[in-house]
Amino acid sequence: xxxxxxxxxxxxxxxxxxxxxxxxxxxxxxxxxxxxxxxxxxxxxxxxxxxxxxxxxxxxxxxxxxxxxxxxxxxxxxxxxxxxxxxxxxxxxxxxxxxxxxxxxxxxxxxxxxxxxxxxxxxxxxxxxxxxxxxxxxxxxxxxxxxxxxxxxxxxxxxxxxxxxxxxxxxxxxxxxxxxxxxxxxxxxxxxxxxxxxxxxxxxxxxxxxxxxxxxxxxxxxxxxxxxxxxxxxxxxxxxxxxxxxxxxxxxxxxxxxxxxxxxxxxxxxxxxxxxxxxxxxxxxxxxxxxxxxxxxxxxxxxxxxxxxxxxxxxxxxxxxxxxxxxxxxxxxxxxxxxxxxxxxxxxxxxxxxxxxxxxxxxxxxxxxxxxxxxxxxxxxxxxxxxxxxxxxxxxxxxxxxxxxxxxxxxxxxxxxxxxxxxxxxxxxxxxxxxxxxxxxxxxxxxxxxxxxxxxxxxxxxxxxxxxxxxxxxxxxxxxxxxxxxxxxxxxxxxxxxxxxxxxxxxxxxxxxxxxxxxxxxxxxxxxxxxxxxxxxxxxxxxxxxxxxxxxxxxxxxxxxxxxxxxxxxxxxxxxxxxxxxxxxxxxxxxxxxxxxxxxxxxxxxxxxxxxxxxxxxxxxxxxxxxxxxxxxxxxxxxxxxxxxxxxxxxxxxxxxx
Numbered sequence: 001x002x003x004x005x006x007x008x009x010x011x012x013x014x015x016x017x018x019x020x021x022x023x024x025x026x027x028x029x030x031x032x033x034x035x036x037x038x039x040x041x042x043x044x045x046x047x048x049x050x051x052x053x054x055x056x057x058x059x060x061x062x063x064x065x066x067x068x069x070x071x072x073x074x075x076x077x078x079x080x081x082x083x084x085x086x087x088x089x090x091x092x093x094x095x096x097x098x099x100x101x102x103x104x105x106x107x108x109x110x111x112x113x114x115x116x117x118x119x120x121x122x123x124x125x126x127x128x129x130x131x132x133x134x135x136x137x138x139x140x141x142x143x144x145x146x147x148x149x150x151x152x153x154x155x156x157x158x159x160x161x162x163x164x165x166x167x168x169x170x171x172x173x174x175x176x177x178x179x180x181x182x183x184x185x186x187x188x189x190x191x192x193x194x195x196x197x198x199x200x201x202x203x204x205x206x207x208x209x210x211x212x213x214x215x216x217x218x219x220x221x222x223x224x225x226x227x228x229x230x231x232x233x234x235x236x237x238x239x240x241x242x243x244x245x246x247x248x249x250x251x252x253x254x255x256x257x258x259x260x261x262x263x264x265x266x267x268x269x270x271x272x273x274x275x276x277x278x279x280x281x282x283x284x285x286x287x288x289x290x291x292x293x294x295x296x297x298x299x300x301x302x303x304x305x306x307x308x309x310x311x312x313x314x315x316x317x318x319x320x321x322x323x324x325x326x327x328x329x330x331x332x333x334x335x336x337x338x339x340x341x342x343x344x345x346x347x348x349x350x351x352x353x354x355x356x357x358x359x360x361x362x363x364x365x366x367x368x369x370x371x372x373x374x375x376x377x378x379x380x381x382x383x384x385x386x387x388x389x390x391x392x393x394x395x396x397x398x399x400x401x402x403x404x405x406x407x408x409x410x411x412x413x414x415x416x417x418x419x420x421x422x423x424x425x426x427x428x429x430x431x432x433x434x435x436x437x438x439x440x441x442x443x444x445x446x447x448x449x450x451x452x453x454x455x456x457x458x459x460x461x462x463x464x465x466x467x468x469x470x471x472x473x474x475x476x477x478x479x480x481x482x483x484x485x486x487x488x489x490x491x492x493x494x495x496x497x498x499x500x501x502x503x504x505x506x507x508x509x510x511x512x513x514x515x516x517x518x519x520x521x522x523x524x525x526x527x528x529x530x531x532x533x534x535x536x537x538x539x540x541x542x543x544x545x546x547x548x549x550x551x552x553x554x555x556x557x558x559x560x561x562x563x564x565x566x567x568x569x570x571x572x573x574x575x576x577x578x579x580x581x582x583x584x585x586x587x588x589x590x591x592x593x594x595x596x597x598x599x600x601x602x603x604x605x606x607x608x609x610x611x612x613x614x615x616x617x618x619x620x621x622x623x624x625x626x627x628x629x630x631x632x633x634x635x636x637x638x639x640x641x642x643x644x645x646x647x648x649x650x651x652x653x654x655x656x657x658x
Contacts, residue, residue, distance in 0.1 A: 002062040002073065004055045009064040011073050016115070020073060022053035022066035024225045026217075027210035029181075030071070030079065034115045034123065039204045043181050044226050044437035069211040074099070078112060081176070083211040089176045090209060093128035093194050113205055122201045125182075129195040136174050137593055138190050139581065140470035142167030142435075143448060147456075149463045149581060149596040151190050158186040158198070160434040163449030167437050167471035168197070169222060173583075173593055177218040179226070179437060181206040183410075215470075215584045216576070222472055223575020227441030229475055232568035233427040235305040235376070236445075236475075237561050238267035239554050240511040242307075243537035244483075245272035247523040249289045253298060255538055260302050264539070264551060265558040269299065270307040270378065270513075274528030279347050280314030280321060282361065283368035285527040296373040307431065308369055309378040312361075312412060313340070313347035320364070324350065329357035344530055352411035362419030375420070378431040379412050410435065413442035435473055440575075445475040445509060453482030453493065453514065458500055459611045465507065466599055469577030476579070477509035481537075487517045488541045495613060495649070497542055498549050502652035503609040505553040505560075506601045508567075508578040512537065549650050567602040578602065586623040589640075595621055605631075608645065608653040620645045620653055628655040 001012045011018040015034050023029035023045065031038060053066040061074040068084035076098040081090035092112035097105055115123040138151045143165040148154060151170065158166045158180070168180035168188060180188065186199040197207070208225065212218035241259065246252040252271060259266045277285045284292050299306050314321050314330060316339075324330050331351045332338065339346045351357045365377070413430040420428050428443035435444045448464050451457045461478045468476045481497045488494070504510045516535035523529050535541070539550035557564075570576040577584065580600045582592035598608045598620060606628065608620045622628045624640035631654040637643055645653040 002057055002075065004057065004062075007053075009055050009057075009062050009071075009073065011062070011077055013077055016077070016113070018073065018077065018079075018113075020064050020071050020079070022051050022064065023048040023208055024210070024221060025049065025051055026066065026068040026084075026212060027208060027221055027225065028064065028066060028069055028071050028081070029206070029208045032113055032205040033203060035121075035203050043183055043206065044179065045181060045208060046225055046227055046438075048225065068213075069209070071209075081209055081211075083175055087175075088132060089172075089174050089211060090178070091130040091132060093130045093196075115205075118201060120201075122203055125186075125199045125202050125205055127180075127197045127205055127207065131192055131195055133174055134192060136172055138170050138172055140167070140170040140177075140467055140472075141188065142471045142473075143446065143464040143468050143476075145451070145457075145460050145464070147459045147463055147596075149466055150594075151467070153192060154190050156188045156190070158184075158188055162433060163451050165434040165436075165446055165468070165473075167435060167439075167468065167473060169226075169437055169471045171215055171218055171470050175211060175213065175218075177210045177212065177222050179208040179222065181208055181437070183436060214587050219470065219472075219576065219584075220574050223440075226438045226472055228573070228575045229440045229571050230428055230443050231572045232475065232565075233376075233429060234565075235267040236429055236509060237564045237568070238265055238510070239557060240268040240270065240307075240477075240509065241266055241538065242270035242272065242511060242513040244513070244515040244534045245274065245531065246270075247288060247520075247529065247533050249291065249295050253295060256299055256302055256304055258538070258540070259304075262540070262551075265554050266304055268305045268307055268376065268511075271309065272378070273309045273311060273380065274344065274531040275308065277527040278315045278318040279311055279345055280318035280324075280350075282310060282364040284308075285529075287524065287526055288529065292369075292372045292374075300373060305376060306374050307376040307378055308374055309380055310365065310416075311380050312349045312352065313343075314350055315345040315347050317345065324357070324360065327356065327360070329354060329360055344528075352415055358411070358415040358418060361415055365416065366419060366423075370420075370423070375425065376429045376431070377416050379416065380433055410439045410442070410444075413439050413444045417442035429475075431477075437472060440473050440475070443475075444473060445477065446473050447476070447511065447513075448478040450483040450515075451479060452484050453486035453496060455496060455499075455611055455613050457482050458496070458503070458609075462503075462599070462609060462611070463596065465579055466577075466581050469508075469579055470581070470584075472575065474571035474575065474577050475508055477507055477511045478504070479513040480504040480511065481514045483514050485517055486514060488535060488537070488543075492613065494542050494546050498546055498649060499610045499652070501539075501550050502553050503607070505557045506579070506605065506607045506654070510557050512539070516541075545649075552650065563602065563604065570602075579607075582606070582621075582623055586625065589624045591621055592623050604657050606655040606657065608655075610647050610652055616647050616649070618645050618647050618653055619643070620655070622655060627658050629658050630655055 008019045008021040018032040055064045063072045070082045079092045094112040095106035095108035095110040114126040171177045180197045182199045184199045189196045210221045340348045431445045435446045480500045486493045520533040522532045567578045585600045586592045622639045628637045
């Protein structure tokens, strides 16, 4: 049965109900369920802008047209999507005998929308699409630790891990964007024969698809329905200093003073984890941080903002545990001892999906940090190992041996966004390890987690940052130099550090961080001092040659401040990525779709990071349609050609569009 109902094209057959409806210009939302009624949650999607759409029903099926997109559903339930030029851009993959006269009639009996019932009333869901074009390229989907910008042919886990952020929006070279709007653990296989999305436990199939003539139009349409970042505050534009970890108030202040003595531009300094007495006591340990008010005041006098790390874990021995337990503000486990993380104490996570728990945490943070003048927060998921399988009964379905689901990081960011918004602050920065679609509107600045200090790892972060931008998260950063390991006295690591620092100057946020070797002695035996600190990680910690190069690129970053502010306005107003694959700016140049080692920093600068040890020259492609000026010597090149660019240790190839 096919009918028009409440502005939707509705298909019903054998217990399955399918909805096709307009959801923003040139876009459709498609849902299906085998439950008694369609679940009401919109998940990542904001309420849709009203558009002029048209629904028609005919003998062999029905169709809905919304601007430049049209979807047809046959009387057998197969969905096909077309653009404004009547080109097929998305088609469900099914192989059955429902239409024995159809050209794809098959005895395989594979369904496009496969609902496999599992105990408890949910389904293991698989949605399959044809791979229509063997040359199609796919981008986005979030942050994965692999080197490929083009995701076609990849198998991606839809789940969060430390350094992996699943944001399941993809952009196709065939002129469409697709959001898998299902916040559950699953899998995406972007194969050459079949493209499929799976959700391991859900009640509904839900995806959003948009057709567009350019990547920018697709990206902006996606931002319009999932939300846009706030305007980046001024302190977000410059250099951020961080390490694991500053152990005392005097140590941190002395680092800040040294940056000022050297007249180096710096906007933010960070107090990382275990500055608290116990996890779940959201305050600075007075033993090691005796006077936060004067510390913040001195930093502000130097023009430096202070960021603090906040963990969601609550130690059973902490001062807030019993109250939070009584009020239901802690997550539960399926069975046994209520522990979610055993690191420096037996802890459990606060329940970020509970508004009362979010308010409780914000009240603690407001009292112990915010009122001192600390306005930026590093909200670390603290190595979470949880999964959301059943959102309707979320607080009762947490298993300590499962992976984290996709909604939890979004709710972490929401905690401080709501609190600071209530205080009248509209420039909010939440530094997060993970994010999901829509997290950007809560001020999510995602960093790429605890990654290795290696050139291979650096290469992975380039793909991760570009794909995060396409996935709708324009605020992104990475630990300059990598997180794990790296000795400032080691010459090989110094080379890596230089190359990463040069690239960091052309990332949305420039943040130096890492856990350096050798380990440093503990400063005490109480509270967070049980965690020792890594070696020094300031720009003068790597020798004079490295220091001079770092100083040069810090000054380049500062010279770009006005330009970066313009890029942040674009991200805020249109959802435009700050760092962009070449094809985003040059979609007509086919060479740009295949380029995975260069990118555009906004519309003006082409950046070619050095990703190999010992590399001192690099082949660079300069896109067609304009001329390009080399940043190092002012040489001007015509576009549409490959050149061999010099890359001495003190220079990374950058070209200005002219």
